[in-house]
Amino acid sequence: MNALNKHINPFETKSGSMRITNRNTIIAVISLLLISGLVIVKAQIIGLALCVGLLAIIGLVYVVFKTPKFGIYLLIILGFFVTGASRYVVAPWGLTIDAMLVLVYVALFFKGFAIQIPWYRAKSSLTVVVTLWMAYVFLQLGNPEVLSREAWFYAMRGVGLYQFLVIPLLFMLFNKQKDLNNFFIIWGVLSVIGTLKGLQQFYFGVDPFEQRWLDQGGAETHVLFGKLRVFSFYSDAGQYGASQGHAGVVFGILALFRKSSLKLRLFFITVALAGLLGMMISGTRGAISVPAIGGFMFLILRKNIKILILGAVLGIGVYVFFAHTTIGQGNAEIRRMRTAFDPNEASLQVRLANQRKLKGYLATRPFGGGLGATGNWGQRFTPQSFLANTATDSWYVMIWADTGVVGLVYYLFMLFFILITGARNVMFKIKDKNLKIQITAITCGMAGIMMASYGNGVFGQMPTGILMYVTMVFMFIAPQLDKKAITAIKK
Template structure:
């Protein structure tokens, strides 16, 4: 049977450039071209930049509506650069994450008219636990202790909203082994760029835009004893150090277990080494918690006595090196990292003192002081309050202060439920060796970030946030991916 419509002669239809002869297309194209030319002539370079930006936005819109999965990859890329972009161009860059997430949902909605979208894939225990958390954060609007709805709006995005929007999308769009492979490649390349930018700051110094950021207040936390705490294009040195350590752990495990592809194994190893270098030059002491707990989780997942003994010896050796020796004390990075093992360190004592103050304040406030009451948002919107002027210095202490003991208990239940599910799948459900190694790497990375988030608020910041959300979804869908791999292997034989 002919595939052509009987009423249309294919040799009489126009295609390609001949379609421009259609006035319905030709007139709008000419009008847009003339408008762009007028804008460029009137405001010169700025006009050119404006038109170029508009062209890129239109192209991205087309690509996302054509293939919504591309929007997820763009979201990951944006996660790496969105916070640092503000140092160069003052704009509400953070809201681009919100806009992109909503745009992907709109693209899926319209795509559903042309083909079936399997919304049911988003149904998961993971979706339920993050939805309950989002619901609790939403109810915080009515918290009688809350002082500002604006603070709630800005703060709740990193605390719950991005996670809640991202996870169902990822279940729907990311469900193949190829998606996981692509995720690792994009992550590795972006992290390498972060290391390169960090090394440039470490070796050559900051650029004029970064210097302006330091002069406007960044130096208070990023110039210690005349030494720069490297932040690359991330929000701060704490996020840079933790994210680089996260990359080091994940890609180190991938490099260790990858077989049969020397190029990919070499790439993973190079990214891992670069990640640990970035962690070291960041000057972030808390980042060492990522390989520490990530390594412990790895030993648990392996269920191998030999690995457990060797890992234990290595861990004890590292602890003794930092806590009980002065080897390498002349190196500023080692010297700063060593202070993380000192229980009498001054900043640790200040943190503990602040936590005691919060304990007394929150004793009669089980739902906290309201989302956005602490940290930068508290300083911006409610600078007169107790919580805004008491440093939390920790992701969990911030969750506790903002949402109370009730919120903290549920939040800890949620993240440990996710971590334990991922670990269980690695230990008992996944049969394919390479997939087991990939998910094990994600579980170990998440364990490290969970630990590091006690020292810094890294869990809800970009790019760690989006990397965590993708990791969570792959942990939960890995048994299905494994079954597909097993089925394909049986059919092949």
Template sequence: MENVFEKKYGSDILKKPQFFFGVLLIMTILGYLVAKGGMISGIGILAMPILVSYIYLIFAIPKVGIIGIYILNFLAIGIVRYVKGVPLGLSIDGQFLLIYLALFFKSFFYKIPWKNGKNDLVLLAAIWYGYALVQLVNPEAASRVAWFYAMRSVSLYMLFTVPLIFILYNKKKDLELLFKIWAILSILGTLKGIMQKNFGVDPFEQAWLDAGNASTHVLFGKLRVFSFYSDAGQFGAAQGHAGVVFLILALNQKRSRRLKIFYIVAGVLGLYGLMISGTRGAIAVPIMGFGLYTVLKKQVKIIVMGAILGISVLVFFKYTTIAQGNPTVRRMRTAFDPNNASLQVRLENQRKLKGYLASRPLGGGIGSAGNWGLRFTPHTFLARTPTDSWYVMIWAEQGVVGLTLHLFILFYILSKSVYIIMFRLKDEEIIGIMSALVAGLFGIMAASYGNGVLGQMPTGLLIYSSMAYLFLAKKFEDDKLALESKELPQIENK
């Protein structure tokens, strides 16, 4: 019979002096790291078990990584205002690489559908990134480091995102989960914006304003709300994007009343977020997005009603002074004024760029303009000349060749998506979902002339994902028909 007093237990390790010396050594090392690195090191140590568990989950279930990317895509820039020195933007790149590495190792044991990535959209993403690689040898490029940081949002994230959607995240339920994540974070974004508008900014946000951002975000004593986004321009465009997508989804939601209400709340709050951002160019998102949606409906009555609504908005802002006392309305109204001083400055900058780029068909190099230019090559012409627009930035950095290629890719995707929705799809639910995505895409494309929003977080990843799902539309419809055909005999038997 076993003697219970001689039985070994895990807690017996506590009796060994080696254990105490080991714990003491670890605590000493951790204490030294915290003392040298400060709060950042302390947070890093506390987060280490969570980080290790998360990496394990990515390798076990790669889809978890995509969900993590979508969430961090919204929150990363806001977090950096509170935790300095943490390159959260680069952590998105790291997660992409981990997901692809996980898929590579899983391919030794499971069949990974790499062939799903063999399509025209992935090819276009590869061509666009290939042109970015060409920019490395652009003789006008002043900084290769600036290229590394800037090309990620310009082309690398598109190349990372699009194949992953086709290979790994290609089910209708995956898209529905994305919608829920997107809606929740957009709602939180507007609620944060409402707090800033009504109660003011917190000390960390004030520090961000004091660092030079107050000149563009506090106009005539009024705050341009930026929430936890990079700036008010991105906040306004992103919320306008959410407003278009979720209100169209709500209009076409027939299965769940609860989900319909959820989408209405997300859409209405999105449009409200656009208004309080004070971003004039962002108003193009709902105008162009809803305008395209009326055309996609292919119903004369809806097209006429949409046209009347659009004209009414134009007349309200351009030809009346109604609600002129409201600072938000007053600022939005200036977007319809061709003599606006801000617009004239932008046009003058574009005339300067035209002369500079006349002899530079490949542009001045990726990262030479905008914030990256100011950071890495602050004394160059492109860094000192504001671009103010996504397309003008592409033109300045990648020349007329790059701008032509970029516009061709965007309009090819837009045109093919519209064609699929109008002439290939039959299922009303799928048509409604895809109409929401393409309307949002078109709205962001339009707004990107006034602001550099298309490739920035969180809009960029959402747009690249939308492109992939638009090209998956026919597959969604076929999958739904196949599922219904399997269920039909079971229903008849009952």
């Protein structure tokens, strides 16, 4: 009898379109339409844009509250496009990353009233090391050398905050084999789009909005000897070249060694070739270190002496080609790449001279000059200071100048701890062959990006930043994924 009482007759309930017959719903819809129509009539195009934007935001909030994992996908997509968008519409686009992170956390908070949120999954040594780094970044507010707290706010987001906020979310929401597979698909598609945009700039030139960006100062570093350094929709050519080289390494390894369907393998090959092509047309010399170090790391992880020797011979051959021959000198991309192997190259000497100046300045400042003291933030908030007018030209040199030798030592420890953990899991823990190749690929990619960050401010910028955070988490949870895969095979 109780079962009969609990039974719901579907013919006696309202569902689907019948629900809008509710009087309150009809009133709300009509009111919304009237208000929207009034705004459009009064403000015309701007009003239409506001209404469409508001509807999009409402839809976005609804989707993220319903499926918080969708917010992670959006973070990855935003990482690729957020900087380039500022060339078309002047707005604080960078804050959309912050807004999305807050939205996902709020969605999880409210979802916690209905279901139990697995916060315990974020318990990891990775969470500990990034939290300690964020604590040091926060303590930089008390650095007596800090000249601008506002500069600290803007700088600390890419240096520590995003990493601190994203990694726990990834442990909770983005932690399955399917998530890793989807991540590669999204990354690959976005990288190919980046290459296509780069090819458009390379062959047909920039559009009017990009030209305006060049005219406002971008040309100083992106038009050399009348030749454009391609930047696609990324922040600059350095980020574009390194990011595309990153994709070339990761997807090249997947294409060559992961067992997959023909369709998926063709996708991996396409992304790898597109990535390497994008790296070449960027004109960024430092980007060549991504495939170079990534390839060397791959040889180590394979634990095969013959392959290691073969790779070493190939590496020596590449070095000899660039450093001791003039083959292909007529090609502007090869010619610029070749300068990376010249120890007497003018820009390298300038960098070394700047580092010598910084060494003297920081000798009595173990905690640095304060986060945000260098680079664009220094130029914006403290333009008369010594650090603002001394180019760092390197992610690590920037960390050193802003946070001192104490900050640099801990930051490098953190990165190598993460890299070594990923390498150890690949070499000694993961048994499933496909997962082993996937983690091998992202570990090699991280090694390449770490090296490239010495020549350019790559690591903390988007999209490399968000890609690194995702790969870090999968490098740490790989043993758990492996156990599930092995158990599934045995069943």
